Amino acid sequence: MGKYLLKLPKMGESVAEATLTTWLKDVGDSIAVDESIVEVATDKVDSDVPSEVEGILLEKKFQVNEIAQVGDVIAVIEIAGTDEASEEEVVSDPIPEVKETPKEDPVAVIEAAVSSAQSTVQTPTISSSDTKRFYSPLVKNIAKEEGIALEELENIQGTGDKGRVTKKDILGYIKTRTAAPVQSEIQIEEKQIDVPKPAPVSISGQDQHIEMTRMGKMISDHMVNSRKISAHVQSFVEVDVTDLWDWRERVKGKFQKREQEKLTFTPIFIAAVVQALKEFPLLNSSVSENTIIQKKVINVGMATALGDGNLIVPVIKNTDHLNLVGLARAVNDLSIRARNNELAPDEVQGGTYTVTNVGNFGSITGIPIINQPQVGILAIGVIRKMPAVIETANGDFIGIRRKMILCHSYDHRIINGAMGGQFVKAVADALEQWDTSIDF
DSSP states (O other), rough: EEEEEEEEEOOOOOEEEEEEEESOOOEEEEEEEETTEEEEOSOOEEEEOOOOEEEEEESSSOOTOOOOEETTTEEEEEEEOTTTEEEOOOOOOSSOOOOOOOOTTTTOOOOHHHOOOOOOSSOOOTTTOOOSSOOHHHHHHHHHHOOOHHHHHHHHHSGGGGGOOOOHHHHHHHHHHOSSSOOOOOHHHHHHOOOOOOHOOOOOOOTTOOOOOOHHHHHHHHHHHHHHHHHHHEEEEEEEEEEHHHHHHHHHHHHHHHHOOOOOHHHHHHHHHHHHHHSGGGGSSEEEEEEEEEOOOEEEOOOOOTTTTTTOEEETTTTOOOHHHHHHHHHHHHHHHHHHHHOOOGGOOOOEEEEGGGEEEEOOOOOOOOOOTTTEEEEEEOOEEEEEEETTEEEEEEEEEEEEEEEEETTTTTTOOHHHHHHHHHHEEEOOOOOOOOOO
């Protein structure tokens, strides 16, 4: 009998590791070709690793919740063969490879946000040439954020494979750390203004203790880090979408009959955002230390609510190349697959601007937090019937109009109030001046 070494496949240029969340097969179980063996989770999406051979699961190299690096052998499968000593390796990538792009997911990628935070004291970069010990990118980023130098990191006892320092090890060390950490610029500023510490949480026997999910923890950290990184400023605009509403009501039936797609407001809103991004390209940027990176492509992310209450941000790539039909198809497809946990890693990264429709939940408006490393995000409120002053050549009168509120959050490090306000006004103008002569 031969042995097949199942390795953690490459899941994208920017994905170096994954957490094993669920073993779908036990030792001794039979495995068919292309049958999934284990579920894994990255900082982008959850996925599964299938087998390329038929055989019997002989050994699990990692336990649930352990982190494996790309290329690590995660399982050994016994296969039929004459050479008992032969060992085959995985030679293909069952999970689609992602081209190298900045980590911008919505769901929130905490390691990228942590590594981009600026501080006045730089921790020495940990590289393979500095030490014979392996450190994962996550451990390196945590060490950098907490001001842990290489010499100090070398003294942390690891519980991972071959003594490797895991996320749990370094976080446990930080909690019991006695040496004063290197203070970042943000920490020094907070100390100077004497920020009070949170009061202890009172816990009684009747309280319900709910463990945060893995995605929930990542979103929490991503949002907190975004507040630390960007100088958030908001501009609000009220939009009269009466004509747009009436137009959609008139054409949505014909649109669905012709295109076999529902025409929701989301692709219309995204089309207006793309038009404004072309007018104000600085909003289609990211910031790296003191450098502004203005993106050539427009990739709009759309925040999507999941069944468990969390959010994920699938990205419509090359959004400016799509017409309304293409946008409708992309929105519908990504929304459905997001809720069914069927998104590929590259479909939740590479975004350059984000839209969130808080009106879906009946909210008049909301103040969104920027999805790092982007510099802007637009919250769209619910459409309501409102009394409004209507100006005519024969005088003003009160009428019923359909209106909504747009809230634009932007990074005041590079976007001033004038541009931030003009951008959201451009989105509003595109919606109010929508071409209602379009028919299907």
